[in-house]
Amino acid sequence: DYIDVCGLDSKIADIKNCVTTYTKSWSKYQLENGGFPYWPGGSYPSLYVSIRMANIYNLALERGYTAADLGYNNKKLLDYIEHEIRDADRDPARASYNDYIKACAALVLAKSNPPYALILLDELYRHYSDLNLSTKALLGLGYLSIPGYASKVKTLADDIRSYLQIDGRSVTVLRKTGSDMWEWYNSDSEQMALILQLFAEVD
Numbered sequence: 001d002y003i004d005v006c007g008l009d010s011k012i013a014d015i016k017n018c019v020t021t022y023t024k025s026w027s028k029y030q031l032e033n034g035g036f037p038y039w040p041g042g043s044y045p046s047l048y049v050s051i052r053m054a055n056i057y058n059l060a061l062e063r064g065y066t067a068a069d070l071g072y073n074n075k076k077l078l079d080y081i082e083h084e085i086r087d088a089d090r091d092p093a094r095a096s097y098n099d100y101i102k103a104c105a106a107l108v109l110a111k112s113n114p115p116y117a118l119i120l121l122d123e124l125y126r127h128y129s130d131l132n133l134s135t136k137a138l139l140g141l142g143y144l145s146i147p148g149y150a151s152k153v154k155t156l157a158d159d160i161r162s163y164l165q166i167d168g169r170s171v172t173v174l175r176k177t178g179s180d181m182w183e184w185y186n187s188d189s190e191q192m193a194l195i196l197q198l199f200a201e202v203d
Contacts, residue, residue: 016069019060024071026053034076035084047084048101054078054108078112081105085120099124099131103138110145117142125152128159133173136160137194144201157202160195 012018030036035045036053057074061067067074085105106120121142128136140156143149165172173191 016065019065020069020071023056023060023069027072030072030077034073034078034080036077045080047081048104050077050081051101051104051108054081055104058108058111075112078109082109082113082116100135100138103131103135103142107138107142107145110142114146118146121146125156128156132191133160133163134191134194137191137198140198141194141201144198153202157198160198164195 026036029040029042031043031045033045035047035050037044038046038049053072054074054077057070057072057077060070082105085102102120103124106117106124109120110117121139124131124135124139128139131139136156136159140153140160143153143156163174165174173188173195
């Protein structure tokens, strides 16, 4: 009742129109090189924001939206992401992107360029025991996007489970992310969400 009394009934009548209105508005912020800036109207691309935009695009396609619905240029976006990761790996003068960012990139590139995504995934898998749980979950989700890697997904899921303590109806993660990144990504909240997403798809 309080929803009606306080005027909080915010049900969306046309979900598709709501989604596409937002995604098409984002296209005006896409830069010439395909990337997206951190802030709307910014002049420099943010790799992390660009990866998030590519992930939204992929999820929307899985849910029946089309390229025309979404508005922004996903091919240019994916080309930018791949170029950034390759550039960092080729140039010893540049610090390589951390494992978490590479796992995010591999996940969004898995459908557009599986061979290159596998290079990133396998590079990370070789030292998966050193990765934080968010990165392990992203690694598992990346492998799930490419047929034939069920054994690696199982290994990663089993490893993550070893850090979970079940107590009644709740679950405690025994090893936290411990990230020095901005708190709203690669955080404990995202860690739990990624683990849940991986387990939902595996189980």
